[in-house]
Structures are given as structure tokens and as C-alpha cells.
Amino acid sequence: MKNRFTHEYMESKKSRLEARLDVKKAKMNEADKLLASELQQDINRIQMALWRIEEDQYHLCYHCGVPIEEELLELIPESLLCSQCKCREAN
DSSP: OOOSOOHHHHHHHHHHHHHHHHHHHTTOOHHHHHHHHHHHHHHHHHHHHHHHHHTTOTTBOTTTOSBOOHHHHHHOTTOOSOHHHHHHHHO
């Protein structure tokens, strides 16, 4: 499956998040620390997606190995799980 979200797109998104994180780290209060933590989590998810693209595993669910629905990848390009595994994880 070829997704419209290319390696370059994910690298660009990662860079933008890292830049936001650097700005926030310069002025750390409690709210900023929370945002920085959330941004770091987003960066980590994108880094995992980049690795999965390089390993040709991007389109496969990290838990069960079935293809992740294209609609889900369009909505959340850094998704690691198919919708069924995502639902199981939420419960």
C-alpha cells in the first residue's frame, strides 16, 4: 500500500514539532512542561513511523500485523495500530 504521507512529510512534521518543543523548553512552567511532554510523545510516535516507513512496515499494525486501514493512516499518519487493536487498547 502506498500512502500519500511520504518520508519527507513525516520528517517535516517531526522537525516542526521539535522546533515547538525547543521554544517551549526555553520558558518552562508547569503548563509548558505538560505541553513539552505531549510534544515529545508526538515526536516519538513520528520517529517510530519513520522507522516503520524505512523498514516497509508502515502500513502494518504493530500488534497484530494486519494492514492498517488507509482511512486511519490518512487521519493519523503516525498510527501504529489497526482500528481493532486501537479499540482493544482503549478498553
